[in-house]
Amino acid sequence: MRTSDDYDVVVIGAGFGGLATALELSARGARVALCETLRYPGGCASTYTRRGCSYESGATLFSGFAPGQLFHTWMETYAMDVTIDWLDPMVELRTADLNLPVSPRREELIERFMGLPGAPREGIQAFFSRQERVADVLWELLKRPELLPPFKPSALVGHARRLGQYLPLLRWMGRPLIAVMRDCGVADFEPLRIYLDALCQITVQCGVEEAEALFAMSTMDYYFRGTGHVRGGIGELAWALSRAIESNGGDVIYTNRVKGARRGADGRWVVEARRGELTAPFLVANLLPHNIRDLLGLSIGDNSTLDRLASAVEGGWGAAMLYLTARPPEGASPHAHHLELIQDPGAPFMEGNHLFCSISGEADEGRAPGGLRTITISTHIPWRAYAARSAEEQADYIRGVQATMREGFEALAPKWAAGVESEMPASPRTFERFTGRHGGLVGGIPRRAGIHNYRDLLPQEPAPGLFMVGDTVFPGQSTLATAIGGVKVAEHIARKAGFSVAEGRRAAR
Ligand SMILES: Cc1cc2nc3c(=O)[nH]c(=O)nc-3n(C[C@H](O)[C@H](O)[C@H](O)COP(=O)(O)OP(=O)(O)OC[C@H]3O[C@@H](n4cnc5c(N)ncnc54)[C@H](O)[C@@H]3O)c2cc1C
Numbered sequence: 001m002r003t004s005d006d007y008d009v010v011v012i013g014a015g016f017g018g019l020a021t022a023l024e025l026s027a028r029g030a031r032v033a034l035c036e037t038l039r040y041p042g043g044c045a046s047t048y049t050r051r052g053c054s055y056e057s058g059a060t061l062f063s064g065f066a067p068g069q070l071f072h073t074w075m076e077t078y079a080m081d082v083t084i085d086w087l088d089p090m091v092e093l094r095t096a097d098l099n100l101p102v103s104p105r106r107e108e109l110i111e112r113f114m115g116l117p118g119a120p121r122e123g124i125q126a127f128f129s130r131q132e133r134v135a136d137v138l139w140e141l142l143k144r145p146e147l148l149p150p151f152k153p154s155a156l157v158g159h160a161r162r163l164g165q166y167l168p169l170l171r172w173m174g175r176p177l178i179a180v181m182r183d184c185g186v187a188d189f190e191p192l193r194i195y196l197d198a199l200c201q202i203t204v205q206c207g208v209e210e211a212e213a214l215f216a217m218s219t220m221d222y223y224f225r226g227t228g229h230v231r232g233g234i235g236e237l238a239w240a241l242s243r244a245i246e247s248n249g250g251d252v253i254y255t256n257r258v259k260g261a262r263r264g265a266d267g268r269w270v271v272e273a274r275r276g277e278l279t280a281p282f283l284v285a286n287l288l289p290h291n292i293r294d295l296l297g298l299s300i301g302d303n304s305t306l307d308r309l310a311s312a313v314e315g316g317w318g319a320a321m322l323y324l325t326a327r328p329p330e331g332a333s334p335h336a337h338h339l340e341l342i343q344d345p346g347a348p349f350m351e352g353n354h355l356f357c358s359i360s361g362e363a364d365e366g367r368a369p370g371g372l373r374t375i376t377i378s379t380h381i382p383w384r385a386y387a388a389r390s391a392e393e394q395a396d397y398i399r400g401v402q403a404t405m406r407e408g409f410e411a412l413a414p415k416w417a418a419g420v421e422s423e424m425p426a427s428p429r430t431f432e433r434f435t436g437r438h439g440g441l442v443g444g445i446p447r448r449a450g451i452h453n454y455r456d457l458l459p460q461e462p463a464p465g466l467f468m469v470g471d472t473v474f475p476g477q478s479t480l481a482t483a484i485g486g487v488k489v490a491e492h493i494a495r496k497a498g499f500s501v502a503e504g505r506r507a508a509r
Pocket residue numbers: 012013014015016017018035036037038041042043044045057058059060061062063256257258259286287291319378434435436437442443444469470471472476477478479480482
């Protein structure tokens with residue numbers, strides 16, 4: 001007999017991976033419980049409120065809003081009250097010697113590079129046309145998640161038809177992006193190199209020397225494909241997804257930390273959460289592999305899938321943050337905008353040398369009182385080196401990084417820096433405290449060169465009936481990628497369990 005705490009699927013964590021999985025499963029008529037430890041959804045891509053101001057916790061610039069793309073489709077299907085502000089420029093890249101407004105239109109950006117002194121014009125054109133061909137093929141897969149693994153027979157037919165498009169890509173598979181740049185004769189053109197290093201650092205989480213060429217060339221289209229600012233903050237979209245799950249009959253249970261999970265004698269998962277026990281045949285964990293190990297009471301060596309993914313993500317990053325309020329300078333744009341600031345282009349793009357700054361717009365009502373704007377500034381922290389320090393050394397090191405962040409903001413965005421009225425710093429420890437992410441690891445697994453990137457394309461099921469979603473599993477980091485990963489896992493579970501969209505609609509009526 002079914003009790004009220006007995007579900008088809010329990011999802012742990014309302015980040016974009018968990019929200020997407022719960023939404024797609026509830027749309028198929030599955031009885032879903034989504035447990036979230038915080039009072040609000042979104043995790044690394046949420047909007048939180050402190051002392052009357054609302055800040056983006058981490059992620060600030062989102063793709064997937066163009067017609068046919070996932071977020072756009074959901075916004076239409078569920079009539080979500082979410083407004084997207086389109087930005088132009090998308091980002092302003094600044095160093096001491098370069099000020100590059102990044103246009104949301106590819107041709108304009110290429111023209112901008114070609115107009116710079118010493119630009120290798122033919123090489124730039126060759127590079128971007130090669131990049132565009134790769135992006136066209138790979139974004140189609142993101143637009144149509146049914147083409148991603150695990151494949152239905154119809155998807156295999158679709159891929160067979162596309163073979164001609166895939167073959168030219170094989171040459172670059174597993175190789176670093178710098179190899180493509182050298183081949184096109186643009187590796188030594190400094191403005192392009194700075195732009196690509198900065199872009200790759202925030203997309204595939206490493207610079208051009210390391211970035212795997214196909215992942216990097218595909219994500220290089222980030223600024224050109226349905227990317228914008230969510231008015232009021234990304235939390236607006238996360239809440240809209242949460243409400244859509246409930247409108248499908250799902251339960252979203254906030255302040256409900258999951259403390260443990262085990263398989264019962266009948267093979268169902270028994271989930272021990274703050275607000276009581278839940279059971280289900282399927283469990284979805286929107287968590288880092290380390291946190292899944294903890295929930296299951298496993299040690300290193302007990303589960304090879306979790307161990308492999310844990311080790312891969314540890315080669316990535318934590319984040320140091322500054323959350324500011326500022327009075328806008330005279331003549332400031334009323335729109336939300338993004339600055340990417342690099343103090344020394346010759347030094348690694350991390351530890352305060354490279355900053356991503358997101359400033360809320362005038363239309364972002366309620367973000368800060370009295371005409372102030374909120375600003376979220378982030379920089380990468382190399383996780384292994386950070387984790388190897390003692391707690392005291394970590395605190396000193398983060399204070400040093402945050403001092404470098406302030407210097408960079410003052411030097412490269414002086415007008416905004418002059419108007420700063422309040423500051424809240426944050427570190428990997430803060431991320432761990434709020435999102436529960438082990439050691440404050442963020443940003444997923446860096447896509448460094450190598451064909452290992454193509455190994456874990458299938459949904460990861462580290463224990464029978466337990467599936468992983470989130471930025472440590474394919475297709476990887478970003479809100480759109482984690483949401484697409486969630487859709488794929490939901491489809492996979494639905495196929496196994498026999499849930500269907502038609503049945504879900506019948507139940508909703
Ligand atoms: C500083 C920064 C800037 C970024 N910028 C961008 C950007 O501009 N654009 C972009 O697209 N992406 C960006 N990203 C990446 C993006 O935010 C992430 O890839 C994505 O949001 C991760 O989503 P997730 O579902 O994997 O997990 P998370 O967001 O980590 O969600 C996991 C959820 O699980 C909850 N949880 C944890 N433990 C438990 C438990 N035991 N019980 C119940 N709930 C639990 C957490 O509270 C959280 O809500 C950025 C990331 C960072 C850190």
